[in-house]
Amino acid sequence: xxxxxxxxxxxxxxxxxxxxxxxxxxxxxxxxxxxxxxxxxxxxxxxxxxxxxxxxxxxxxxxxxxxxxxxxxxxxxxxxxxxxxxxxxxxxxxxxxxxxxxxxxxxxxxxxxxxxxxxxxxxxxxxxxxxxxxxxxxxxxxxxxxxxxxxxxxxxxxxxxxxxxxxxxxxxxxxxxxxxxxxxxxxxxxxxxxxxxxxxxxxxxxxxxxxxxxxxxxxxxxxxxxxxxxxxxxxxxxxxxxxxxxxxxxxxxxxxxxxxxx
Numbered sequence: 034x035x036x037x038x039x040x041x042x043x044x045x046x047x048x049x050x051x052x053x054x055x056x057x058x059x060x061x062x063x064x065x066x067x068x069x070x071x072x073x074x075x076x077x078x079x080x081x082x083x084x085x086x087x088x089x090x091x092x093x094x095x096x097x098x099x100x101x102x103x104x105x106x107x108x109x110x111x112x113x114x115x116x117x118x119x120x121x122x123x124x125x126x127x128x129x130x131x132x133x134x135x136x137x138x139x140x141x142x143x144x145x146x147x148x149x150x151x152x153x154x155x156x157x158x159x160x161x162x163x164x165x166x167x168x169x170x171x172x173x174x175x176x177x178x179x180x181x182x183x184x185x186x187x188x189x190x191x192x193x194x195x196x197x198x199x200x201x202x203x204x205x206x207x208x209x210x211x212x213x214x215x216x217x218x219x220x221x222x223x224x225x226x227x228x229x230x231x232x233x234x235x236x237x238x239x240x241x242x243x244x245x246x247x248x249x250x251x252x253x254x255x256x257x258x259x260x261x262x263x264x265x266x267x268x269x270x271x272x273x274x275x276x277x278x279x280x281x282x283x284x285x286x287x288x289x290x291x292x293x294x295x
Contacts, residue, residue: 034167035080036237036240037077038237038238042070043070046070048069052066053066059087060083062081063081063082065078096243098281099279103255105255124147125147125150126146127145128145128146128214139259141259142259144258146253146254146256147256148169148250149165151251162248162250171287173258174272174285175234178263178289180215181260182263184229184230188208235288236267236290240283240285243283244282247280247282248282252276253277254274255274255277256272256274257272267289267291269286271284271286
């Protein structure tokens with residue numbers, strides 16, 4: 034699934050989806066989809082569907098193993114306090130400290146456990162789990178570049194955006210918790226003058242589903258993200274996703290762009 038975010042969408046008006054049947058083969062089918070609002074394309078994706086067991090009787094198989102020493106959260110362990118943000122989330126996560134935290138940016142890896150909240154109804158079929166995983170794959174993904182560079186990712190104290198958000202005590206408290214969770218607990222007002230970055234936006238997002246039939250998005254999934262390159266206001270991020278029993282279920286790639294500081 035190769036996605037491109039063309040224009041900002043508006044959640045208050047309908048989205049029209051235009052689907053084109055590009056190819057219908059014996060092993061693969063291809064579709065392109067455009068999401069439109071006000072007559073303009075805001076999102077486009079190309080999707081490739083593979084027929085089950087189309088690889089033949091004899092195939093080669095391998096998959097990156099899940100890193101050693103990683104253990105799934107307790108069954109009743111919920112969402113990180115710092116992940117609550119501004120409202121209730123349809124998924125829950127447990128983040129793990131950045132690997133190689135003191136190393137070079139390209140060597141650092143951000144990690145988390147994630148799953149859909151509650152149970153996904155069997156009536157949705159395996160497609161419901163794929164949709165949930167596609168949604169969850171964007172969690173904690175876009176901010177990887179700013180995290181490995183330890184950039185300030187919050188509104189500048191005293192600025193217009195910070196003043197507007199401060200008018201809502203709930204938002205203020207949520208931002209405070211998020212700062213602490215992101216590792217800024219000793220400097221909530223950026224007195225250390227860390228380089229700041231504004232809102233990060235996705236340019237594109239690609240997902241390769243490896244075991245679509247066996248994937249369970251309402252069970253814990255371990256994700257690991259790294260960035261091989263950033264520059265010219267953009268960054269590339271890679272993500273691997275494993276089931277709790279160590280199967281690589283998806284690989285994702287995203288290119289992001291930063292906007293001006295808030």
